[in-house]
Amino acid sequence: MKRRLSLAIALLGQPELLILDEPTVGIDPALRRQIWQELLKLRNQGQSILITTHVMDETELTNRVALLLHGDVIAFASPKELEKQYGVPTIEDVFLKAEEEEA
Template sequence: MNSTIVLHQVSKSFGNKNVLNDISISVGSGQIFGLIGPSGSGKTTLVKIIVGMDLPSSGQVHVLNTPVPNLNLLQKIGYMAQADALYNDLSGLENLTFFASLYKLNKDVQKKRIAYAANLVNLTPHLTKKVQNYSGGMKRRLSLAVALIHDPQILILDEPTVGIDPELRKSIWAEITRLKKEGKTILITTHVMDEAEKCDQLAMVREGEIISSGSPFELKDHYQIHSLEEVFLKAGGDKDENNRIS
């Protein structure tokens, strides 16, 4: 399996505060890779470094064998931030059209991709409404549609299903699984353990460090525990040990 995202000994500090410490991960094509951990554990900072929105204090980041940051990579990455980056005074359709234009899609492809993305997140009936009139959940859904609009090779989703109802969440995960089968790389952050179970590989993050990693089955088998939530608690207690599972 080719590695599309590789981090080697990445650390990040803001002033005297160390946010990430010696992070090394490798994410392969056709893989759903989950970063799980509580709020404030460093997941969002790590994602921003992978996308190129922030620079590590030390260490190396490569995406598609290219050092990050690199503007050309943005054409191949779909990024959904934890905070919705939308234009509130524009309609949902105008937002999707604007972001599609950034990726240099021709008119016919734009139309098809907008229809696909809006339908996936169940926003088609609401596209003419201004985003300022959307609920929080609708904004999250539109942000996901934006991330998918250009059919990216890599999808990076920071807490994508927060505020989304269970039925739509199921539909979104079905699409994520389909994209994986197409060979896309999906990196997702979550603190929802049933979503973590759907990932091929996991890295458990606490206080800026990876405290354990492996597939959901490997993690539960290693700790002889039946739930990932218990694994996370156990791994945190064994933080000084080498908890990476080969």
């Protein structure tokens, strides 16, 4: 309930850019799905959304992903472009391979 309320409050001022810090952390799968359905609706209505997450499968729902390592952007593209660029099947594998290459 707090997550939905926080999202509603964030949208009250109709911001040009909606910034959400790990909006689905610590919630049940049903609520997680509802939040993502709402975020996708907002995106389809033209809302710009910046989301931080450690849940790699959530990045598959985004237009673009910036992978960060020690505060630096090490990769930036669509999830599919990153998977192709790194030659791996998932965005989680992209992060692991990119992290390995940076070491």
